[in-house]
Amino acid sequence: MSTTLMGTxxxxxxxxxxxxxxSHYLRESGYNVINAIGAKEALNKVLEQKPxxxxxxVVMPGMSGFELCRRLKTHPVTEKIPIxxxxxxxxxxxxxxxxxQGADAYLTKPFTRxxxxxxxxxxxL
Structure with a gap:
């Protein structure tokens, strides 16, 4: 299978x-997908893997998606990553x-593919 990856x-x-x-929707559409179960894990993975x-x-234990968004948008390494x-x-x-908080788009659940x-x-970009 020679599908070109469209990004991470x-x-x-x-x-x-x-x-x-x-993950299923995005992988099927040719994206490389990284998963994080919460905001703290996401912060580590963003710096390591630069999606x-x-x-x-939004609603997650520990740190909300809004707070995660704010942190990423105020960090020089991650401020340009669309959220x-x-x-x-x-x-x-x-x-x-x-x-x-710096989100680039807002999607409500339930959503379609x-x-x-x-x-x-x-x-x-």
Whole structure:
């Protein structure tokens, strides 16, 4: 199989079923996928593996996706990596708050395969 990899996506999600689903959609579409179960693990993996795009949940134990987003956007090594927040919080205020933390796109759950791919393509450099 000679599929060209389109880039590396780090998925930060503490619900395994969601993580599996997103990984499946993205791998099938030609992306290389790295998984992190929480924000702290994500911070380590971002520095080690320098993904092209980060997709993060908001509600996670320890550190929220909003806080993760803020940390990444204020760190010189990671500030340029596009972040897609993927959350079940679907109020406009949540979306605005996510963008204020530095997110490049905000996707609400449940999402379709097309929606997640469109969100990633919209922010990928």
């Amino acid at each position: 996506i780090l998925i930060v999600e503490d619900t395994l079923s969601e993580l599996e689903l997103m 092209d795009v980060i997709v993060t949940d 897609v927040i993927c959350s079940s919080k679907n109020q406009e205020i949540d979306r605005l708050w996510g963008m204020k 097309e929606q997640i791919l469109r969100a990633i393509k919209s922010v990928a």
